[in-house]
Each structure stands twice: as structure tokens, then as C-alpha cells.
Amino acid sequence: MSFTLPQQVKHLIEASHHVLICFRPDGGGDSLGTSMALKLFLEEKGEHADVVSTHFKCPTHLAFIPKTDSVKGSINNLHNYIIKANVKETGIDQLAYDIKNGELSIFISPQKGTFQQDDFTFTHIPYRYDLIFVIDTPDLQSLGEIYTQNSELFFDTPVISIDNDPSNEHFGHINLIELTATSSAEVLYHMIQELDEHAFNKDIATCLLTGIVAETKSFKTPHVSPHTLSVAARLVEMGAKREDIVEQLYRTRSLPTLKLWGRALAHLENDAALGLVWTSVTRDDFTHSGTAEEHLPAIIDDLISNTPEAKVSAVFYECPGNDGRVCALVSSEKQFDAKLLTKPFAPQGTKNQVRLEFMGKPLHEVRDLVVNNIKKLLAD
Structure with a gap:
């Protein structure tokens, strides 16, 4: 059975x-x-x-x-490695180790006789x-x-x-x-x-x-x-x-998060007919509010909770630091597929929320590119 x-x-x-x-x-x-x-x-x-x-x-x-x-x-320490020594004939008198210049040296002194090279083996245990x-x-x-x-x-x-x-x-x-x-x-x-x-x-x-x-x-x-x-x-x-x-x-927001939320609200745009809401967050917005990328999911949650007519929500942002990355978080209700709506931009995530990443494009260009693509698909 x-x-x-x-x-x-x-x-x-x-x-x-x-x-x-x-x-x-x-x-x-x-x-x-x-x-x-x-x-x-x-x-x-x-x-x-x-x-x-x-x-x-x-x-x-x-x-x-x-x-x-x-x-x-x-994932650390995936394997444990083992150095085995055959000591049946020799026994062990002393055992010590030393690490110098990035090399591990193991010192073994036999109680009697000497070791041969083939007395030692190196292996690892399973995962x-x-x-x-x-x-x-x-x-x-x-x-x-x-x-x-x-x-x-x-x-x-x-x-x-x-x-x-x-x-x-x-x-x-x-x-x-x-x-x-x-x-x-x-x-x-x-x-x-x-x-x-x-x-x-x-x-x-x-x-x-x-x-x-x-x-x-x-x-x-x-x-x-x-x-x-x-x-x-x-x-x-x-x-x-x-x-x-x-x-x-939903009820507790730190002062930095509230500051970031205020800056996001200042850039808020929508297309009511299509149920699309989006906003932008600049690198300066992160700096002045004392926030980081990890605070953005709360912004998405608040967008969805406070704009019930929104079927698709997006936050476009300049990643903190100076590596030139511009990213977006796009969320959709169950009847829409965020992956399909952003398919040309190599989305990572699930049907209901994806993350997009762009290199070498300014924030406004990324925003317009993605928003226009989503509008076209929602209107079809």
C-alpha cells in the first residue's frame, strides 16, 4: 500500500x-x-x-x-572533514596542531616505531x-x-x-x-x-x-x-x-519608516481605471529618513492596505550605496500575475510579488519603462 x-x-x-x-x-x-x-x-x-x-x-x-x-x-560547515591515521602498530604519544600563514599543521608523535605515508587518509563525512x-x-x-x-x-x-x-x-x-x-x-x-x-x-x-x-x-x-x-x-x-x-x-511603524512613508506618498501616482498604484524612492529619501531597503516591504503593505482599489502596486527605488542599481518591488492581487506583468524585466519572486533589478538606468527611466509595460498588459 x-x-x-x-x-x-x-x-x-x-x-x-x-x-x-x-x-x-x-x-x-x-x-x-x-x-x-x-x-x-x-x-x-x-x-x-x-x-x-x-x-x-x-x-x-x-x-x-x-x-x-x-x-x-x-550555509556554513556543510561537511566535516576527517584526517585518519592508522595507529594500530604505533600508538599515539603526543598530538598537537598549529595554524600559521593560513596553513594547518598537525603534529603526531608515535609511542613506538614510525608512521608511513599510507597510514594517513583524508575524507569527509556526508552532508x-x-x-x-x-x-x-x-x-x-x-x-x-x-x-x-x-x-x-x-x-x-x-x-x-x-x-x-x-x-x-x-x-x-x-x-x-x-x-x-x-x-x-x-x-x-x-x-x-x-x-x-x-x-x-x-x-x-x-x-x-x-x-x-x-x-x-x-x-x-x-x-x-x-x-x-x-x-x-x-x-x-x-x-x-x-x-x-x-x-x-500594521500599527507599529518606527519614526524612520514613517519618514520614508511620507516621502513615498509625495511621489505617489495612480491609474484608477486600471487599478495601478506606484511610487518612487530615491537614494536621498533613504538617507534623509535613516532607512534602508529592508523597510520597503512595509511601504508595499501600506500601499495595499490604504488603497483598496489598487490591484497592482509598485515601489521603484535607487538602491542605497553607489553601485548604480535601480530596483522595483511589484505586488499584485491574486487575479493578476506579477511575474507575467513584469516578464520582460527578469522578475524574481512569486506570482504575487516580484523584485526587479536594473543596472545603468536612471530611476525615472526604469519607472516609466515598467509602468508603461504593466499598463499595456492590464488594458488588454
């Missing part, structure tokens, strides 16, 4: 010793909340688990999520991770450097993909993809419910509810279903801190 997907997941978890959980670098509250909920669940089951996202830096408004300080920005979960990510390339610099790990290790996005490429060996779910957090809720309904605690519930609230803009998106509301109510019963989540995501 064949196993169901939850049974397959349970078997892989029980057989694993160290789990890697990863998500795309442009992931938001759903990516982070779901990943931390999974880490807490696995640790509750006695597993070791690491959460990694390329160049991760926790956004201020998501820092309340439990254990975010444990998320790493790269530290024996199971990988990829959260809220449409394809492996979207993981960035943690995939491109460790691609063999992903080829040689079982991968479980958890997502709710139809653009997911089903790259996992097991794919938990629920198109009717509002978020990856809702998908993970169902998985935990199947595997061990008694494993939920208040921190896991808070992480999952954060993912759902973030992805649905506090239950304002059109794809919220009665089942989603039922899941959210159940999570609150389990101890999820609903008021804290809403406060941190």
Missing part, C-alpha cells in the same frame, strides 16, 4: 538527524513565520533544524516572531543536513546563493516544498502545494494537524498566524475563505498572540 503525502513527510522527518529549512531572500511574513513554525515543530519532536535565507536580515516589523535571531544568512524543507518559494533558483553555492546538496538530499502559489514548479521530491490555501502558513498548519495535532503550542501558533495575517493583509485579500478564518480562530485558541501580530505588522 502506498503512503499518503503526510505519511511520507512523517517518515522522512523520523529518519532525519538534521533538517535544513530555507526560503527565498525576498520572502516576507509568510516565509519567515512558516519557517520558524516548522523549526519549532521539529524541535518539539526532538529534531535539529536550521533556518537559512540568503543574506538574511530580519525586518524590524517581523523581529517579534519567535527565534528569528537564529536564522542564518548562509550535515539529511532533509530539506523549502518554504514559500516557487523554484530552487529563487533561493539565491544558498542554492547556487550548494546545488549538490539539493540534488543529493530529499526536498519537501511547502507553498500555496500556482507558480510553484513542484521541484521537491514531495510537494505540499495547496492552491486553495491563503498562505504557506496555512499549508503547514494542515501538515502539523495531520502529523501530530498535539504538537501545537503558543509559539508555533503565533508563527503560523503571523504568516496568515501577513499574506492576507490582515484578512483583507479576496482569497480569504471561511476555512482560513476557522484556522485563524483555532490558532488564537492555541495561544497565538493576535493583537501583538496585528500591532507589529
Whole structure:
């Protein structure tokens, strides 16, 4: 008899010793909340688990999520290397090492006799991770450097993909993809419910509810279903801190973020007939407000929350620093596909939010180029 997907997941978890959980670098509250909920669940089951996202830096408004300080920005120590010495005939009298000029020297003194060159071998043990979960990510390339610099790990290790996005490429060996779910957090809720309904605690519930609230803009998106509301109510019963989540995501804004929001409002433009809203942020705007690129997702959230007629929202910005990059964050409601709307510009992200990057073009030119392309497609 064949196993169901939850049974397959349970078997892989029980057989694993160290789990890697990863998500795309442009992931938001759903990516982070779901990943931390999974880490807490696995640790509750006695597993070791690491959460990694390329160049991760926790956004201020998501820092309340439990254990975010444990998320790493790269995969380190993937292998342990072993130098073996055959000491059956010689024994060991002294063992020491020294590092000088970037070289490691190991000094071994035998108790008797001498060592031969073939008494020594060099090898490495298998990968530290024996199971990988990829959260809220449409394809492996979207993981960035943690995939491109460790691609063999992903080829040689079982991968479980958890997502709710139809653009997911089903790259996992097991794919938990629920198109009717509002978020990856809702998908993970169902998985935990199947595997061990008694494993939920208040921190896991808070992480999952954060993912759902973030992805649905506090239950304002059109794809919220009665089942989603039922899941959210159940999570609150389990101890999820609903008021804290809403406060941190939507009611609490630092002074620098408010300053950046004011500058973004000053540049706000829209096409009401097409449901398109966009704004621009210059390098000077970042400098004068004391903010950085990490503050921009909050601007997108506020644009969507405060302009309900907007079907597609975009923020164009000059990247802090002087490398000449101009980028854009484009978000769309479920009935539109941000990837298709920005296809000529090599978008990175998901159907609902993408990031664009341009080199050598001024901000106004990038803005006009992308906005005109989106207008044309929305008008068709």
C-alpha cells in the first residue's frame, strides 16, 4: 500500500538527524513565520533544524516572531572533514596542531616505531543536513546563493516544498502545494494537524498566524475563505498572540519608516481605471529618513492596505550605496500575475510579488519603462 503525502513527510522527518529549512531572500511574513513554525515543530519532536535565507536580515516589523535571531544568512560547515591515521602498530604519544600563514599543521608523535605515508587518509563525512524543507518559494533558483553555492546538496538530499502559489514548479521530491490555501502558513498548519495535532503550542501558533495575517493583509485579500478564518480562530485558541501580530505588522511603524512613508506618498501616482498604484524612492529619501531597503516591504503593505482599489502596486527605488542599481518591488492581487506583468524585466519572486533589478538606468527611466509595460498588459 502506498503512503499518503503526510505519511511520507512523517517518515522522512523520523529518519532525519538534521533538517535544513530555507526560503527565498525576498520572502516576507509568510516565509519567515512558516519557517520558524516548522523549526519549532521539529524541535518539539526532538529534531535539529536550521533556518537559512540568503543574506538574511530580519525586518524590524517581523523581529517579534519567535527565534528569528537564529536564522542564518548562509550555509556554513556543510561537511566535516576527517584526517585518519592508522595507529594500530604505533600508538599515539603526543598530538598537537598549529595554524600559521593560513596553513594547518598537525603534529603526531608515535609511542613506538614510525608512521608511513599510507597510514594517513583524508575524507569527509556526508552532508550535515539529511532533509530539506523549502518554504514559500516557487523554484530552487529563487533561493539565491544558498542554492547556487550548494546545488549538490539539493540534488543529493530529499526536498519537501511547502507553498500555496500556482507558480510553484513542484521541484521537491514531495510537494505540499495547496492552491486553495491563503498562505504557506496555512499549508503547514494542515501538515502539523495531520502529523501530530498535539504538537501545537503558543509559539508555533503565533508563527503560523503571523504568516496568515501577513499574506492576507490582515484578512483583507479576496482569497480569504471561511476555512482560513476557522484556522485563524483555532490558532488564537492555541495561544497565538493576535493583537501583538496585528500591532507589529500594521500599527507599529518606527519614526524612520514613517519618514520614508511620507516621502513615498509625495511621489505617489495612480491609474484608477486600471487599478495601478506606484511610487518612487530615491537614494536621498533613504538617507534623509535613516532607512534602508529592508523597510520597503512595509511601504508595499501600506500601499495595499490604504488603497483598496489598487490591484497592482509598485515601489521603484535607487538602491542605497553607489553601485548604480535601480530596483522595483511589484505586488499584485491574486487575479493578476506579477511575474507575467513584469516578464520582460527578469522578475524574481512569486506570482504575487516580484523584485526587479536594473543596472545603468536612471530611476525615472526604469519607472516609466515598467509602468508603461504593466499598463499595456492590464488594458488588454
